[in-house]
Amino acid sequence: xxxxxxxxxxxxxxxxxxxxxxxxxxxxxxxxxxxxxxxxxxxxxxxxxxxxxxxxxxxxxxxxxxxxxxxxxxxxxxxxxxxxxxxxxxxxxxxxxxxxxxxxxxxxxxxxxxx
Amino acid sequence: xxxxxxxxxxxxxxxxxxxxxxxxxxxxxxxxxxxxxxxxxxxxxxxxxxxxxxxxxxxxxxxxxxxxxxxxxxxxxxxxxxxxxxxxxxxxxxxxxxxxxxxxxxxxxxxxx
Numbered sequence: 001x002x003x004x005x006x007x008x009x010x011x012x013x014x015x016x017x018x019x020x021x022x023x024x025x026x027x028x029x030x031x032x033x034x035x036x037x038x039x040x041x042x043x044x045x046x047x048x049x050x051x052x053x054x055x056x057x058x059x060x061x062x063x064x065x066x067x068x069x070x071x072x073x074x075x076x077x078x079x080x081x082x083x084x085x086x087x088x089x090x091x092x093x094x095x096x097x098x099x100x101x102x103x104x105x106x107x108x109x110x111x112x113x114x115x
Numbered sequence: 116x117x118x119x120x121x122x123x124x125x126x127x128x129x130x131x132x133x134x135x136x137x138x139x140x141x142x143x144x145x146x147x148x149x150x151x152x153x154x155x156x157x158x159x160x161x162x163x164x165x166x167x168x169x170x171x172x173x174x175x176x177x178x179x180x181x182x183x184x185x186x187x188x189x190x191x192x193x194x195x196x197x198x199x200x201x202x203x204x205x206x207x208x209x210x211x212x213x214x215x216x217x218x219x220x221x222x223x224x225x226x227x228x
Contacts, residue, residue: 031214042121042204042218043159058215059116090158094214101147101166101214106158 002026004107006091012113013081021076021110023091031096032074033058033104034066036087043090049074050096081114088112117142119207121219128195129227136222138205139187145207148188149216150179153202162203163190195226 007022025032030051035043035058045058049068063085065077074093078085088111092104118141128134140148149164165172165179165188172179176195181188192199202223206216 033215035218040221042220043216044218045215048215059217096214101164101208103149103161103164104214104216106160108158 004091004093004105006107006110008110010111012115015081015114017081018079021089023074023107024072025093029093029095031094033092034076035090038087083114086114117207117217119217119219121205121222123222125223127225130195132195134192134195134224136190136203137187138219140207142209144209147208149206150190151204197226197228200224200226
């Protein structure tokens with residue numbers, strides 16, 4: 001059971017480039033989330049998904065897109081990288097029952113620098 | 116929307132002393148309050164959580180208290196050890212259809228040997 005797996009671990013992009021951060025989980029969790037963590041700060045929710053085919057915006061969605069075609073995968077896309085998107089990106093998943101919160105499990109993160 | 120404030124931003128204690136971190140939340144509909152520990156360069160890891168129908172929860176040296184009336188909750192670590200040194204984040208969620216977590220800004224805890 002690998003849990004939540006994120007790739008790549010590190011990436012350097014030039015301004016204006018695009019890339020996809022990959023996230024996959026093997027816990028059969030229906031809920032998945034993307035957060036960004038700027039240096040010395042807390043986590044901000046970018047996008048989330050409550051199931052395959054369903055996505056919604058979080059606190060800081062601008063400049064990002066997501067898709068959820070399967071239960072396991074929740075990729076995050078940056079279309080036109082900007083220096084303000086330099087951050088550590090964490091993917092998380094949880095089991096949602098519709099009745100009560102369940103703990104979110106995090107991946108190891110992707111450290112992204114935009115130069 | 117929900118806002119979570121966390122204090123202090125840094126906390127230094129002597130090994131063996133207790134540490135207390137406090138958070139306040141703005142949305143009275145919030146009903147789930149987890150605490151995460153994040154070591155340098157690592158993922159956030161859940162250490163304890165509490166739901167709104169409970170006032171206190173303990174797990175060995177860690178405890179969390181919740182005051183729904185005042186809309187604040189606290190993390191208590193007793194008999195601190197150097198390995199407790201990390202950044203601690205509180206969060207709040209009101210469940211519903213998404214269980215989105217709103218995080219506090221974090222507390223850097225340093226336990227001096």
